[in-house]
Amino acid sequence: MRLALHAVSQNLAGRKVLHDVSFSLAGGERIALIGPNGAGKSTLLRRMAGLMQGEGAVLFDDRPVDALDAMARARAIAYLPQEKRIAWGISVEALIGLARLPHGMVPDAPRLSDIRAIDAVLARFSLDDWRHRPATSLSGGEQARVLLARAMAVEAPLLLADEPVAALDPRQQYRVLDALSRYAAEGRSVVAVLHDIALALRWASRILILDNGALVADDAPDAALIQARLEASFGLTARFIEEDGARHLLLLPSAALQNEDLKMP
Amino acid sequence: MSPNSHHFKQNHPARLTPLLYGVIVVLMLLSLMLGAARLTPLALWHGLWHPASLEGLILYEIRLPRSLLAPLIGAAFGAAGAALQGFLRNPLADPSVLGAPQMAALGAAAAIFWGGIASTSLGLASVAISFALASVGLVVLVAGRAASTATMLIAGLAIASLASALLSFVLALSQNPFALAEVVFWLIGSLEDRSWAHVGIAVPPILLGLGLLLSTRRGLSALVLGEEAAASLGVDLAGLRWRIALGVALAIGGAVSVAGAIGFVGLLAPHMVRAAMGQDAGRVVLPAALAGAALVLAADILARLIPSPGEIKVGMVTALVGVPVFLLVLVKNRARFTEGL
Numbered sequence: 001m002r003l004a005l006h007a008v009s010q011n012l013a014g015r016k017v018l019h020d021v022s023f024s025l026a027g028g029e030r031i032a033l034i035g036p037n038g039a040g041k042s043t044l045l046r047r048m049a050g051l052m053q054g055e056g057a058v059l060f061d062d063r064p065v066d067a068l069d070a071m072a073r074a075r076a077i078a079y080l081p082q083e084k085r086i087a088w089g090i091s092v093e094a095l096i097g098l099a100r101l102p103h104g105m106v107p108d109a110p111r112l113s114d115i116r117a118i119d120a121v122l123a124r125f126s127l128d129d130w131r132h133r134p135a136t137s138l139s140g141g142e143q144a145r146v147l148l149a150r151a152m153a154v155e156a157p158l159l160l161a162d163e164p165v166a167a168l169d170p171r172q173q174y175r176v177l178d179a180l181s182r183y184a185a186e187g188r189s190v191v192a193v194l195h196d197i198a199l200a201l202r203w204a205s206r207i208l209i210l211d212n213g214a215l216v217a218d219d220a221p222d223a224a225l226i227q228a229r230l231e232a233s234f235g236l237t238a239r240f241i242e243e244d245g246a247r248h249l250l251l252l253p254s255a256a257l258q259n260e261d262l263k264m265p
Numbered sequence: 266m267s268p269n270s271h272h273f274k275q276n277h278p279a280r281l282t283p284l285l286y287g288v289i290v291v292l293m294l295l296s297l298m299l300g301a302a303r304l305t306p307l308a309l310w311h312g313l314w315h316p317a318s319l320e321g322l323i324l325y326e327i328r329l330p331r332s333l334l335a336p337l338i339g340a341a342f343g344a345a346g347a348a349l350q351g352f353l354r355n356p357l358a359d360p361s362v363l364g365a366p367q368m369a370a371l372g373a374a375a376a377i378f379w380g381g382i383a384s385t386s387l388g389l390a391s392v393a394i395s396f397a398l399a400s401v402g403l404v405v406l407v408a409g410r411a412a413s414t415a416t417m418l419i420a421g422l423a424i425a426s427l428a429s430a431l432l433s434f435v436l437a438l439s440q441n442p443f444a445l446a447e448v449v450f451w452l453i454g455s456l457e458d459r460s461w462a463h464v465g466i467a468v469p470p471i472l473l474g475l476g477l478l479l480s481t482r483r484g485l486s487a488l489v490l491g492e493e494a495a496a497s498l499g500v501d502l503a504g505l506r507w508r509i510a511l512g513v514a515l516a517i518g519g520a521v522s523v524a525g526a527i528g529f530v531g532l533l534a535p536h537m538v539r540a541a542m543g544q545d546a547g548r549v550v551l552p553a554a555l556a557g558a559a560l561v562l563a564a565d566i567l568a569r570l571i572p573s574p575g576e577i578k579v580g581m582v583t584a585l586v587g588v589p590v591f592l593l594v595l596v597k598n599r600a601r602f603t604e605g606l
Contacts, residue, residue: 051496074499081493087354088544090489098487102499107486107547134544147490154498 001027001061001076001157001189003048008056010043010213017043019213020056025206027157030184031191032204032221036233040213041193042082045160048191049079060158074102078154082162082193084147089134092146096121099153121153125179141168148176152183159183161192165199177203197234198249201226209233281541285555289336292562296332297324300569304328330459334467335565335579336558338456338524339534341471341516343557344478344550346531351485351546352509353404355417356594359532360517363404363417364424365397366526369518370451371428371435372396378439385462390470394518400424401513454527454580456565463523474516477508479550486547527580529587530557536590 004024010017017040025031033041046052050065050073058065060076068076078099086095097110097118105114122128127149130138135146148164164180165173177192177199184190184205194200200207201221209217211233219225223240230236230251237252253262298304304312304320312320342360349358360366376382376392383389404420432451436444484505487495496502520527534557535549542552564582571577 046493049497051493070496070501071499074497077497079494079497081491081497083491083493085491087489087491088546090543090545094543094545095489098490098498101483101487107483107545150490 002059003077003158003189004057004059004062005048006057006059008044008047008054008058010040010047010052010054012043017213018047018054021210021213021215022056023208023215023218025158025189025191027187027189028184028205029189030181030203030205031189031208032200032206033191033193033208033210034195034197034200035210039210039233041210042162044210045079045162045191045193049077049160051079071102071104074156075154076156076158078151078156078159080148080151080159080161080164082166084144084167086135086143086147089136091132092127092130092135092138093118093122093132095135095146096127096150096153099150099155102154117153117155121149125149125152141172144168145172145176148179152179157188159188159190161190163193163195165194165196173199197226197230197236197238197251201249281538281552282555285538285552285559288559289555289562292559292566293332293336296335296562296566297328299566300328326460330461330464331456331565332562333464334459334523335456335562337467337471338520338527339530339557339559339561340475340554341520341557342527342530343534343560344475344554345513345516346533346557347535347546347550347553348478348481348485348509349401349513349531350535351488351549352481352505353417354488354546356536356598357532357591358417359529359591360397360401360513361425361526361528361531362591363421364400364428365513365517366454366521366528367425367428367432367452368400369393369397369521370526371432372518373522374432374447374451375435378435378441385460385466387466387469390466390519390522393522394470394514396428397518397521398510398514400428401510401517449578451521451525452580453578453584454521454525455568455576455578456524456561457576457578459523467519467523470515470519474512474514474519475554477512478516478554481505481508481512482547482550484547485550486545488546525578525580527561528584529591530560530583532594533557533583533587533590534560536594 002024005022008021009019021044033044035041047054047058050058050068053066060068065073097105100114100117105111122131127146135143138146144167148161151159151161165176168176180190180192181203204221207217207219207221208215209229216233217225217229227238230238231254235254235257237254239250239252240247241250297309302323304323308320309324312318312324315321316325346359349360350356372395373389373393376389377384382392403424404417429452433448436447441447484495484500487498487500492502535553537556538549538552542549560583561579565579567582568577568579
């Protein structure tokens with residue numbers, strides 16, 4: 001699997017949201033896409049998923065994603081949108097089952113292979129107890145887990161996840177990133193939009209920083225690089241501290257962000 | 266089979282769908298038997314084999330067209346309501362809430378009284394379908410992208426009121442002595458005195474419309490996750506939008522051109538089957554069509570049975586049941602709807 005972006009630009013409502021973004025990715029990568037709000041992260045993900053047309057080219061295995069047949073594209077690239085609303089109360093099982101649509105499942109008549117795949121996902125994500133519960137009756141964090149499980153259940157070689165850990169408590173965030181790592185360990189690639197920079201550094205094998213629509217960093221999670229970029233893009237200073245032989249990231253607000261009301265107690 | 270596979274069948278329509286088919290058959294038999302002149306099952310059987318006999322005439326010329334049109338029209342409204350509710354992700358969406366049947370009625374009445382089109386020609390259905398498409402198109406193609414409840418209801422109300430006013434206007438100008446009665450027919454809907462010619466013009470558009478609406482089931486199921494996720498699952502959103510707009514217009518236009526704007530079936534039928542079927546918008550379409558068929562059949566039988574000096578119209582019965590349900594759904598979802606206002 002190889003996804004390549006060549007000079008991808010995007011205009012939305014007269015505003016240039018993406019400027020000449022180029023990079024490529026291969027199987028097994030864990031890519032964190034970070035950047036301030038409004039930097040164009042979600043738009044970039046949509047372009048990568050082939051859900052949006054614009055300037056430049058997005059090639060999946062050397063073929064333009066928008067030239068792929070919709071079902072073939074759906075099997076190749078799984079996508080978890082930022083909006084995580086569930087419109088009506090279908091069961092958790094039926095929601096996971098939607099991942100079988102690109103594989104040709106007819107909702108009224110699941111084949112044995114569909115049923116097996118759904119059972120496997122429910123077991124893998126420990127969702128068995130919720131199988132028959134209306135997905136809308138779950139808490140926000142639980143819904144987020146189910147929606148991510150749905151996206152992973154497509155079993156596509158590339159998973160694009162827009163803020164998969166938003167609205168999750170810190171423990172759940174670690175769990176979700178662990179699940180994403182295991183997904184990538186099977187030779188697939190994951191691109192995740194993350195806001196928690198420390199978490200991104202822990203999880204990712206590669207960090208992309210998008211600022212104002214431009215790709216300003218594309219590298220391994222390297223401390224020096226992060227330190228320089230954080231100041232420019234986020235107004236944050238990075239300090240690494242050692243504790244019990246492990247390194248941890250500490251983010252300090254720059255002088256401009258410091259304020260009497262936001263002092264640490 | 267995997268050990269858990271039986272669970273998957275739990276929300277399966279396997280039981281509801283045959284049940285609804287059975288109910289429709291029973292209601293059709295009742296519809297053939299009941300009316301001004303009651304036919305016993307024996308008389309029905311006699312008439313079936315002797316078309317020239319009195320029983321045969323009642324059966325073939327009066328009852329059968331009506332008993333075939335009722336379920337067809339009900340299915341059209343039921344499927345259209347289910348598809349619209351799923352597509353707009355709004356449980357209050359219904360063809361008549363969006364003004365589609367009222368527009369179709371306006372088109373049909375204008376075609377008859379101004380265009381000189383015979384009331385039993387396919388040309389009439391075409392005009393009704395075009396008018397329905399205009400109103401559905403407005404909501405589905407323009408406001409359809411996650412239109413708020415308020416926008417949808419206000420736009421629908423405006424279209425419906427305009428269509429009703431224009432319909433009265435058209436009929437008032439037609440110098441037709443029965444203009445008032447005609448307005449009532451078109452806006453309330455009735456199956457009285459329908460003939461084989463009416464069956465002939467309603468069947469092709471309704472079947473075509475039902476086919477289109479049933480073809481959207483996969484897409485409607487995926488829309489539970491929103492348009493982006495549905496697209497990422499291989500759903501062609503533009504195609505889905507067109508199939509729904511065209512399917513609703515064909516089904517509703519075809520139904521209205523022979524029976525007027527029978528209201529609220531499109532709202533009632535999907536809500537009736539959801540209790541048994543679960544919420545999946547895609548899976549509700551077929552059972553909602555069947556429930557709609559049963560509903561209009563039952564309402565038409567009831568309209569014939571209630572003793573009254575004038576004709577009780579089938580649309581009066583569906584509105585009497587439909588409006589309270591509409592209000593109930595509105596109250597139950599009030600918290601959710603106010604967010605969108």
